[in-house]
Amino acid sequence: MNTTDWLEIGRLDDIPKRGARVVKTARGDIAIFRTMDDQVFALDDKCPHKGGPLSQGIVQGESVTCPLHNWVISLKTGEAQGADQGCTRTIAVRLQDGRIQLSWPAVPAVKAA
Amino acid sequence: MAERLLIVGNGMAPGRMLEHLLEKAPGRYDITIFNAEPRVNYDRIMLSPVLSGEKNYEQIVIHGDGWYIKNGITLHKGTKVVGIDRAAKTISTDNGLVESYDKLVIATGSVPFIIPVPGHNLPGVLSYRDLDDVDAMILASKARGNAVVIGGGLLGLEAAAGLAEQGMDVTVVHLMPTLMERQLDANAGYLLKKEIESRGIKVITGANTKAILGSNRVEGVQLEDGTVIPAALVVMAVGIRPNGWLGKEAGLTVNRGIVVDDQMRTSDPDIFSLGECVEHRGATYGLVAPLYEMAGVLAKTLIDEPAAYNGSVTATKLKVTGISLFSAGDFAEAKDREEIVLRDAARGVYKRLVLQDGKIIGTVLYGDVEDGAWFFQLLREGADITEMRQTLIYGQGYAGGAKLDPMAAIAALPDDAEICGCNGVCKGKITGAITANGLTNLEEVRAVTKASASCGSCTGLVEKLIGLTLGDSYAPKTSKAACGCTDLGHDDIRRLIVAKELKSIPAVMQELEWKTSCGCSKCRPALNYYLLATWPGDYVDDNQSRYINERAHANIQKDGTYSVIPRMWGGMTSAAELRAIADVADKFNIPSVKVTGGQRIDLLGVKKEDLPGVWADLNAAGMVSGHAYAKGLRTVKTCVGSEWCRFGTQDSTGLGIKLEKFTWGSWTPHKVKLAVSGCPRNCAEATVKDIGIVCIDSGYEFHIGGAAGMEVKATVLLCRLETEEEVLEYTGALMQLYREQAHYLDRIHKWLHRVGLDTVKKQIVEDHERRRALFARFVHAQKFAQIDPWAERVNGAFGHEFKPLADLRLASAAE
Numbered sequence: 001m002n003t004t005d006w007l008e009i010g011r012l013d014d015i016p017k018r019g020a021r022v023v024k025t026a027r028g029d030i031a032i033f034r035t036m037d038d039q040v041f042a043l044d045d046k047c048p049h050k051g052g053p054l055s056q057g058i059v060q061g062e063s064v065t066c067p068l069h070n071w072v073i074s075l076k077t078g079e080a081q082g083a084d085q086g087c088t089r090t091i092a093v094r095l096q097d098g099r100i101q102l103s104w105p106a107v108p109a110v111k112a113a
Numbered sequence: 114m115a116e117r118l119l120i121v122g123n124g125m126a127p128g129r130m131l132e133h134l135l136e137k138a139p140g141r142y143d144i145t146i147f148n149a150e151p152r153v154n155y156d157r158i159m160l161s162p163v164l165s166g167e168k169n170y171e172q173i174v175i176h177g178d179g180w181y182i183k184n185g186i187t188l189h190k191g192t193k194v195v196g197i198d199r200a201a202k203t204i205s206t207d208n209g210l211v212e213s214y215d216k217l218v219i220a221t222g223s224v225p226f227i228i229p230v231p232g233h234n235l236p237g238v239l240s241y242r243d244l245d246d247v248d249a250m251i252l253a254s255k256a257r258g259n260a261v262v263i264g265g266g267l268l269g270l271e272a273a274a275g276l277a278e279q280g281m282d283v284t285v286v287h288l289m290p291t292l293m294e295r296q297l298d299a300n301a302g303y304l305l306k307k308e309i310e311s312r313g314i315k316v317i318t319g320a321n322t323k324a325i326l327g328s329n330r331v332e333g334v335q336l337e338d339g340t341v342i343p344a345a346l347v348v349m350a351v352g353i354r355p356n357g358w359l360g361k362e363a364g365l366t367v368n369r370g371i372v373v374d375d376q377m378r379t380s381d382p383d384i385f386s387l388g389e390c391v392e393h394r395g396a397t398y399g400l401v402a403p404l405y406e407m408a409g410v411l412a413k414t415l416i417d418e419p420a421a422y423n424g425s426v427t428a429t430k431l432k433v434t435g436i437s438l439f440s441a442g443d444f445a446e447a448k449d450r451e452e453i454v455l456r457d458a459a460r461g462v463y464k465r466l467v468l469q470d471g472k473i474i475g476t477v478l479y480g481d482v483e484d485g486a487w488f489f490q491l492l493r494e495g496a497d498i499t500e501m502r503q504t505l506i507y508g509q510g511y512a513g514g515a516k517l518d519p520m521a522a523i524a525a526l527p528d529d530a531e532i533c534g535c536n537g538v539c540k541g542k543i544t545g546a547i548t549a550n551g552l553t554n555l556e557e558v559r560a561v562t563k564a565s566a567s568c569g570s571c572t573g574l575v576e577k578l579i580g581l582t583l584g585d586s587y588a589p590k591t592s593k594a595a596c597g598c599t600d601l602g603h604d605d606i607r608r609l610i611v612a613k614e615l616k617s618i619p620a621v622m623q624e625l626e627w628k629t630s631c632g633c634s635k636c637r638p639a640l641n642y643y644l645l646a647t648w649p650g651d652y653v654d655d656n657q658s659r660y661i662n663e664r665a666h667a668n669i670q671k672d673g674t675y676s677v678i679p680r681m682w683g684g685m686t687s688a689a690e691l692r693a694i695a696d697v698a699d700k701f702n703i704p705s706v707k708v709t710g711g712q713r714i715d716l717l718g719v720k721k722e723d724l725p726g727v728w729a730d731l732n733a734a735g736m737v738s739g740h741a742y743a744k745g746l747r748t749v750k751t752c753v754g755s756e757w758c759r760f761g762t763q764d765s766t767g768l769g770i771k772l773e774k775f776t777w778g779s780w781t782p783h784k785v786k787l788a789v790s791g792c793p794r795n796c797a798e799a800t801v802k803d804i805g806i807v808c809i810d811s812g813y814e815f816h817i818g819g820a821a822g823m824e825v826k827a828t829v830l831l832c833r834l835e836t837e838e839e840v841l842e843y844t845g846a847l848m849q850l851y852r853e854q855a856h857y858l859d860r861i862h863k864w865l866h867r868v869g870l871d872t873v874k875k876q877i878v879e880d881h882e883r884r885r886a887l888f889a890r891f892v893h894a895q896k897f898a899q900i901d902p903w904a905e906r907v908n909g910a911f912g913h914e915f916k917p918l919a920d921l922r923l924a925s926a927a928e
Contacts, residue, residue, distance in 0.1 A: 009919040018631065018657040021918035032918055036631040037298055045673075053673040056661040058634040061452075065634035067661040067669050072634075076449055104924070 004092075007104035012038060012095060020055040020064070023102065030091055031055035032100060033075050035062060040100055041075035042093040042109070048073070048086025076109075115143040118415070119204060119212060121194045121359065122220035123148035125157060126388030126404040128175055130218070133412030135184055141416060142216070144186045147206060150243060151191035153177055157243070158401055161433070164247050164275030197363035199381055216383055216415060219360055219371060223353040223389035223399065228263070232325030238347045241272045250348065254279035258345040261285075261334045263322055265292040267431060269350035270309065274433040276348070277314050284315040284342050286322060286334065288351075296429040296440040300456075300630060301463050301479040303619040308436055308461075355390045355397050370397045375421040377411040387411050393424060400427045428489050430482070439485035442467065442475030442492050450474060455506045456626040457481075459525035463623060464506055465630060471499040484508035523577045523609075530612040532574050534853070535567035535876070540612075543575060547582045554587075555579065567876070568854050568868045570604040574612075577605075596635040598627050603639065603856035610647050618644070618655055632658075639857035642744065645780055646852045649894035656911065662742035665914060666902045667724055670717065677716040677727055679736035680777065683751045683769035683789075684712030693734030697727055711748035711786065713739055725915055728903035737901040744858070745780045746787075746848075749773040750798065754791030754808065763808035765791035768837055772806075775841055776848060778898040779891070782855040782864070785848065800828045803861040804847060806840060809833075813840050817847060817873075818862040826862045829870060832878045846877050846884045849891035 015021045015034040022045060023030045029045035031054050039062070045055045052068030062075045072081040078088040092103035120127050123146050131144070159173040181188045193207040203213045225240035227233055237253065239246050250272070254260070257280050262273040265287030277283045285292075291302030292309070306316050321337035325347055333343045355370030366372040366380040370392035377385050387407040389399055398404065403425035413420035428441035450469040456462065462480035466473055466488065473492040478485050487508065491498060498505055528541030546552060546561045558575055559566040565575045576589035592602030599606070606625065615621045618640050622632060632640070637658035644652040662668050667675035679694070694714055698706055705717035719727055728738075740747060749772045752758065754765030769789040776787070788799035789806040799805030801821040805828050807814040812835040816828035831847075834840055850873065855864035865873060876883050906915070 007921070007924070009921070014913060014918055016657055016913065019913075021913060021916075024917045024920045024922050025924075026922045029917075050671065051673075052671075053669075056665070056669060056673070058637065058660065059657065060633045060637070061629060061631055068671065070634070100918075104921070 004103050004105060004107050006094065006096075006101035008099055009102050010100050012040065012098045012100060014100075015040075018059040020057075020059065022053075022055050025106070029053070029055070030102070030106065032093065032102075033059055033064060035059060035075070038095075039075075040093050040095055042091040042102060042106075043073070043075065043078050044089040044091070046088060047071055048078075048080055048088050049084065054088065115140060116215040117213060118142035118144045118216045118218065119214040120144065120146045120218045120220060121204070122146075122218075122222060122388070122390075123150070123152075123154050123188065124220060124222050124388060125154065125175070125401060126222075126408050127218060127220040128154040129405050129408035130220075130387060130411050131184075131186070133409055134415060137412060137418075138416045139184075144184075145212060146181075146186060146188045147192050147194045147204075148188065148190050149193040150245075152244065153181070153188070153190075155244065160241070160244065160247050161271040161275055163244070164250060164272065165278040166251075166275075170244060194359060197359065197384075199363055199384070202383065214383075216385065218411070219379070219384065219386040219390060220388045221356040221359055221390045224356045225349065226352040226354055227349055228322060228351055230322055230324050232327060232331070233349070235325055235327050235331045236329070237327070237331035237345060238325055238349065241268050241348055241350045242353075250276060250346065251279060253346040254281050256345060257281060259284070259343045260346040260348065261342050261344040262348045262350060263334070264350035264352070265289070265316065265318065266295065266350065266352070267293060267429060269348070270305075270431060271433055272348045272350055273309070273314050274312065274436075276346070277312055281346070282313075284317065284344075285309070286320045286336065286342070287316070287318045288321055290319045292316065292318065293429075293431075293438075296477075297438070297479075298465065298477055298630065299619050300465070300623055301438065301440070301477050303617070303623055304461060304463055304479045305431075305436070305438060353389065353399055355392065357390050357392075360384075360386065360390070368392050368395075375410075375423065376414045377407055377422060378414065385411055385414065393422060396424055398425065398427065400429065403427060426493055428485070430485075437478075437480055437482040439478040439482040439489075440476065441485070441489045442473070452630060453502075453506045454628065454630050456623055456628075458624045458626050466506060468498070468502075471497050471502075473498060523574060524581055526612055532578070532608065532612060533562075533564040533567070533571045534608070534611060535570075535872075536563040538562050538564040540578065543578050544582045547579060552579070553583065567872050569872075570854050570868075571608045573602055573605040574608050595639060596633055598622075598629045598632050598636050599625060601625060606640070607643055607647075607854075610643055616644065616648055616652055618658060642780060642782065642857050646894070650897040663744070664911075665721065665724065666738055666742060666906065667719065668742045672718075674718045674720055675724060676741075677719050677724070677731075678709065678713045678739040678741035679731050680739040680773075681713050681736075682773050683749055683766050685751075685766065685770065686714070690734060690736060693731065693736070697730045700730065701727055703727075709741070711741070712750050713741065713748060715741070722915055722917070725907050729907045732901070732904050732907055738903045740777065743780070744783050745785065746773075746776045746778065747784050748786055749776075750786070750788040750802070752789075752791045752796040754789075758791055760794060761791035761808070762810050763791060763813070765789040765797065765806075765808050768806065768808075768813075768840065769797075771837065771841065772844060775895075776844065778900065779848065779852070779895060780898065781848065781852055782857050783860045785851075785861065787844075801825065802828065804844060812836070815840065815843055818865040820860055820862050822860075824862075829865075831870075831874065842884065842888050843877060845891040846887035847873075849887040849894075850876060852891075852894075853887075 020031050020033045031043050031045040033041045045053050047066040049071045052066045054064050056067040057064040063072050065072050071084050078090040080086045090109040091106045092109045094101050154176040156173040162168040194204050195207050196205045203211050205211045225242045260276045260281040260283045262269045262285045265285050273283045273285045291299050292305050323337045324335045326333040331347050333341050335341050357367045357371045360371035361367040371386045373386050373391045377387050379386050388404050410420045410422040431438045453466045455464040465477045467475035472495050476488045526540050530540045543564050552558050565572045573592040580587045580589040594600050595603050641655050641658040701723050703716045707715045709715050749769045751766045751769030755761035785803045787804045788797040788802040790797040790799040791808050799807050801819040805816040815831045817831050819828035820826040
């Protein structure tokens with residue numbers, strides 16, 4: 001998608017370490033996560049299990065535990081960890097000088113090979 | 114005739130460049146250097162040892178006067194270049210010289226960043242950049258007294274250590290929550306802070322400097338929160354910025370620094386630049402290794418050899434004697450990676466490698482940096498480490514023999530560390546008794562020392578101590594690990610938090626050798642609770658380690674909305690409260706209003722961003738949080754008792770209200786529900802509560818350990834009491850014992866099953882002194898707990914929790 005732009009949505013410091021904030025869009029909420037070591041990830045704010053708001057979960061390393069039924073979702077791939085199966089859409093997001101930029105219109109993040 | 118090469122600046126970068134140039138093509142250039150400092154080239158990296166008194170100026174000179182003479186270089190000391198005429202190819206100096214050049218090199222380095230707070234230009238406020246600064250600091254330190262260093266980065270800490278070494282009383286003030294946050298992660302930052310503090314240097318993190326105080330010279334530093342720290346000397350070490358004004362003045366392209374290409378050429382083909390004043394591919398550098406790489410490239414460029422600088426990966430070492438710390442790579446913003454963590458609490462070692470696609474991309478080492486150079490080499494080479502991944506973290510010298518000692522944390526405890534909290538037995542007493550009496554098992558140790566003979570929480574530790582003392586002949590029973598991040602069980606963790614006086618989550622994870630760098634959703638909430646319960650008023654709650662309900666102070670529902678339950682003391686409410694609740698429900702379009710099993714009213718379906726507004730209105734009507742979401746005191750359910758009921762024996766409603774006012778706000782391992790029934794007909798269902806009071810003619814039955822959840826448990830009778838005061842005292846003491854001994858997420862009945870009714874009876878009913886001590890500790894903890902979390906948030910605390918980061922609903926309409 002060569003029409004995608006980067007849209008600034010806030011600063012890294014707006015999100016607590018090991019925390020998340022929500023970006024509201026017409027197509028539903030997007031959760032923006034900040035890890036302990038200041039990586040930033042974006043996922044649809046919906047657990048693949050029962051649609052729980054992942055932004056409200058506990059961030060541990062590079063995954064988040066869903067607040068509704070404790071599924072653990074990878075922030076990198078959006079995939080459920082362990083025995084659970086399912087995947088949440090990832091969205092490309094990047095940091096530029098402490099500012100968070102979301103791909104817009106939202107495109108999926110490139111997954112690790 | 115040789116071409117004329119002029120160099121502005123005489124720091125380490127041009128010095129190294131000249132060494133290369135003279136080696137490759139002596140005589141190619143006629144070289145002149147202008148140095149604003151009245152000195153030859155010296156090793157700035159060694160300023161810290163000069164400050165601490167370990168070295169002197171002569172020992173850190175790189176090129177003495179003789180070197181310049183020998184190589185035919187003209188050095189103008191203390192001469193500042195003030196302008197460049199690019200058309201005429203000349204430079205002019207502050208003392209009126211004009212010199213022509215064929216090639217010009219700008220190496221003006223960097224200038225310290227000074228925060229423009231009031232008082233920043235008072236005498237006694239210094240930066241930390243050159244020998245003049247160091248001389249001034251050494252002079253100031255002769256008077257002893259107090260020094261404040263603003264900035265807890267590399268330079269600031271080196272300055273602080275040096276000043277402390279010179280006998281000053283030093284405080285480091287740092288804006289960020291952890292020291293050297295650009296080079297270290299929070300875990301290594303914790304170890305560093307501990308080490309710095311052990312040298313008598315005070316460290317204040319998360320502190321913003323508001324002003325530097327003093328009339329004629331500096332007298333102190335005032336922080337944003339009002340704290341004033343007296344200081345006869347203030348060192349500002351908050352960072353540096355490239356010194357590019359000369360280039361800018363001459364019309365060269367300058368962004369943050371003077372922009373150079375891969376050959377170190379500026380936007381003028383005859384002017385070059387290197388060192389801290391340049392910007393290359395958008396990056397600027399403040400460490401020596403990249404400067405030396407640039408020097409090599411520029412030397413080649415100047416003699417027309419092909420060479421290219423491709424940017425540098427930098428590594429950091431702190432030059433403070435006795436502190437070993439190494440970090441390299443950009444682990445802050447890389448994606449798609451894994452980590453390997455090794456901790457050795459006994460030696461104060463923390464090692465972390467960050468991997469991506471089978472390669473090392475970052476590393477942080479603390480305490481043992483021997484393998485830093487090797488890791489850094491692998492990192493720079495982009496070496497594939499897949500083959501050695503299993504043993505990589507142990508370093509280059511690993512030969513398959515070294516293995517982690519699971520007992521290290523316990524072995525490292527001092528002899529006076531308390532192991533058994535119930536009976537006050539320390540480590541030395543236990544190991545001493547084992548040796549002196551030839552004890553060989555747990556029962557014998559219990560019999561002789563009383564350690565682990567009461568609640569049993571320290572059994573795991575005592576087992577490990579027996580194992581340590583007796584060696585391989587004893588195989589301690591292992592307890593079930595709390596989670597995958599540790600081998601220790603909940604009891605061991607709780608006891609070690611007390612024994613080692615651990616007061617933060619990074620402290621626990623480091624000292625108890627956690628296997629992950631940031632824990633998981635099982636251990637973090639547990640640790641947060643244990644620390645909160647152990648160090649009331651001292652421990653700072655870690656919001657990000659709490660479940661969402663406790664973070665948002667409301668209960669999350671299946672659709673992501675929340676439910677709000679205000680407190681109704683003892684289940685009593687009033688017309689005014691009900692009216693306020695009705696108004697809130699209307700105002701915020703709350704879809705469902707329900708009566709709960711705990712005699713409260715539940716407002717269901719509140720949007721998260723509406724929570725502070727809902728709370729504000731409930732607060733205004735006198736209602737506070739009902740903590741219906743907490744691992745803490747939930748509700749005290751009552752019947753109407755003797756005030757209305759013809760069977761009532763005591764004022765059950767009044768007692769329930771007193772109990773709730775006394776216990777609300779307390780954090781506990783799991784939820785705690787109370788009830789008070791006015792007679793044995795038990796309309797308040799007190800015998801399926803965690804603590805249930807049943808009123809009788811002669812007083813009160815005190816029941817504990819009930820539950821009506823997945824398992825239905827009837828309470829057991831602990832004792833009979835005569836007065837309301839006794840009921841309050843026993844309740845506080847019982848809750849405190851539960852708070853101190855239970856595993857996180859065990860209700861009272863589970864804890865009771867584990868430790869046994871008899872030990873609880875002994876400690877609460879029979880041992881009056883112990884009961885009163887427990888009660889006193891509960892009362893103390895409540896001082897810090899009874900703050901309405903709703904009011905705090907209505908007043909703006911944790912605002913980020915309730916607001917979206919951005920709203921793109923309009924933007925997406927145009928999508």
